[in-house]
Amino acid sequence: MRCYQVTKHINSKYSTTRQLSCDAPSPSVTAEERFGILLRLPEGGVRKAEGGLRTKSLFKKPTPDSPVVTVVTVVFNNSAYIERTISSVLEQTYDNVEYIVIDGGSTDGTLEIIRQYDDKIDYWVSEPDRGLYDAMNKAISVASGQWLNFMNSGDVFVDQNALNRAMAFCGPGADVIYSDHYRYNESVGITRKITCEAERLYLLHQSLVYRRSLHHIHGPYLVKPGLLISDYLFFNLLDRDSFVKSPHPISNNLEGGISTDLSHVREKNAVDYLFGNTNLMRMAWITLRERYGRSLPGITNLLKRKNRGSS
Secondary structure: OOOOOOEEOOOOOOOOOOEEEOOOOOOOOOOOOOOOOOOOOOOOOOOOEEEOHHHHOOEOOOOOOOOOEEEEEEEOOOOOOHHHHHHHHHOOOOOOEEEEEEEOOOOOOHHHHHHOOOOOOOEEEEOOOOOHHHHHHHHHHHOOOOEEEEOOOOOEEOOOOHHHHHHOOOOOOOOEEEOOEEEEEOOOEEEEEEOOEOOOOEOOHHHEEEEOOHHHHHOOOOOOOOOOOHHHHHHHOOOHHHEEEOOOOOEEEEOOOHHHOHHHHHHHHHHHHHOOOOOHHHHHHHHHHHHHHHHHHHHHHHHHHHHHHHO
């Protein structure tokens, strides 16, 4: 197949194969950037495999009508759900999607599923990493898109037009486009809609798209053993006025995950306190709510009785 500078509709069926180019993105770093774009990750450990369109010298280029949106899936041993997420990305009607999959060296069949989409995923790699945020940083370093979205394995876009609707809000004043999201489980489907709010940074990275250039200013995600809220730390550094809410939910998300872990809640409370987003009373209340859930009304009544008894 002969490749011109921009070749449209190599395969119009998939979001990642409608606009491709033989012209590789420049890896150079400008004065405004903290890091450039790597075409491929350096092999520094025990790499199992690597592939994708980029390894065949096919790349993404922005156009005046459609900036490149890089969607990233980080996965490790999730063969039951990874294909669902891949399909959701490829089915997007947005014309300029770059898809990157970072696999942590799966041994359960996940890698074999990823290989089946080698001609549709822009870049994928399977190798050990130091956890979620290390894998996310790897993806950022190879992303050529002006905008980023992280769609976890098992999570999906709410429908085929989700990215198209979100990118309608990518005006000059917007650095982060976010939305509400849905929770679902395998047995009953959608269970509830979660309302998100930028002022309190009540966000989910699957249901937001943000400018890659923010990492030039604030650096990559912090990688430390046991740290569960590096993305929350990062978004606390941003100007709240640059957050734009889309009225259309972006993602459906499997119930569970690290965001429901009590350690995650405690770390988030600590960050909120350091950034002046909360006080000690609210920190205690949130921790109790996550730990005891439905028992909270009983605890509240006990506190009220204690206060009446001491007055």
